[in-house]
Amino acid sequence: MPPPENEIGKDQIIAANKASWNEAAERHRSHDQYAALLAGFARPGFSVLDATLTGRLEGLGLEGKAVAQLCCNNARELLSVKNLGAGSVTGFDFSEAFLAQGRELAAAGGLEAELVQTEIAKIPASYDGRFDLALVTIGVLGWMPDLAEFFGTARRILKPGGHLVIYEGHPILNMYDDRDKRLPPVADESYFRRAPYRSDNGLDYWRNEDYASTAFFWNFHKMSDVVMGVLRAGFAIEDFEEFPHDVGNHSHLENQPQQLPLSYILVGRRED
Numbered sequence: 001m002p003p004p005e006n007e008i009g010k011d012q013i014i015a016a017n018k019a020s021w022n023e024a025a026e027r028h029r030s031h032d033q034y035a036a037l038l039a040g041f042a043r044p045g046f047s048v049l050d051a052t053l054t055g056r057l058e059g060l061g062l063e064g065k066a067v068a069q070l071c072c073n074n075a076r077e078l079l080s081v082k083n084l085g086a087g088s089v090t091g092f093d094f095s096e097a098f099l100a101q102g103r104e105l106a107a108a109g110g111l112e113a114e115l116v117q118t119e120i121a122k123i124p125a126s127y128d129g130r131f132d133l134a135l136v137t138i139g140v141l142g143w144m145p146d147l148a149e150f151f152g153t154a155r156r157i158l159k160p161g162g163h164l165v166i167y168e169g170h171p172i173l174n175m176y177d178d179r180d181k182r183l184p185p186v187a188d189e190s191y192f193r194r195a196p197y198r199s200d201n202g203l204d205y206w207r208n209e210d211y212a213s214t215a216f217f218w219n220f221h222k223m224s225d226v227v228m229g230v231l232r233a234g235f236a237i238e239d240f241e242e243f244p245h246d247v248g249n250h251s252h253l254e255n256q257p258q259q260l261p262l263s264y265i266l267v268g269r270r271e272d
């Protein structure tokens with residue numbers, strides 16, 4: 001039983017979250033969306049990436065590039081990057097069960113992808129300086145108890161001059177309960193919360209319904225924590241834009257009279 005949220009340490013957060021992600025994997029495996037991904041990757045050139053991310057990646061140029069994804073889950077985005085022309089793709093995630101799905105999706109598309117089971121901070125030194133681009137997408141930073149360590153790892157695995165691309169849900173969404181679809185939205189949490197948020201109501205964002213799960217912990221990072229974290233890790237920021245479109249489970253918040261920022265993209269270049 002993990003301790004309460006205000007007493008929990010980094011290692012306990014990571015161990016608890018790993019158990020919850022592995023537990024959630026079977027729920028995704030049996031979901032229609034997984035069958036749709038298997039069918040999708042069987043088609044040449046299939047991609048799940050939206051126009052915003054595709055445009056930014058194409059702008060940086062993927063042809064022949066070595067691309068890494070931090071927290072790749074079932075590799076649906078990583079395999080899409082491969083289909084967009086990347087030279088090689090490598091995904092890192094601590095969930096063996098999700099990586100097994102990634103291997104199945106890769107096989108469905110006859111796509112080559114290296115999928116490595118590891119906690120992000122523990123990515124082996126053999127990957128240091130190997131990548132042209134490191135991708136972080138949709139629902140990753142909140143799992144990280146230590147952003148400085150996370151961005152430090154991203155920098156470590158990039159070549160000098162390599163790019164970090166973050167395409168994420170906006171941290172303002174931490175103020176709203178995911179399951180509460182009321183409009184206008186009612187904020188029930190402080191944007192400036194420090195303690196991680198503990199839940200044992202499940203993290204299956206495909207079904208978006210509660211289930212009794214092992215405890216997991218979500219970490220609150222402000223937009224300024226992300227921007228300053230990237231800068232302090234040794235990146236120059238080349239691009240940063242907030243968007244009114246949703247990249248997760250908040251599509252009901254799109255097109256509102258008082259539009260919240262729902263997502264953002266940030267591109268950093270490793271400075272040496």
Ligand SMILES: C[S@@+](CC[C@H](N)C(=O)[O-])C[C@H]1O[C@@H](n2cnc3c(N)ncnc32)[C@H](O)[C@@H]1O
Pocket residue numbers: 014017021071072073074075076077092093094095098118119120121137138139140143144
């Ligand atoms: C919300 S999922 C990412 C989903 C993905 N962007 C997509 O849209 O398909 C977050 C992933 O982060 C992984 N993860 C969370 N904390 C991690 C850590 N400390 N080290 C490695 N992987 C981690 C989980 O196993 C999970 O697969």
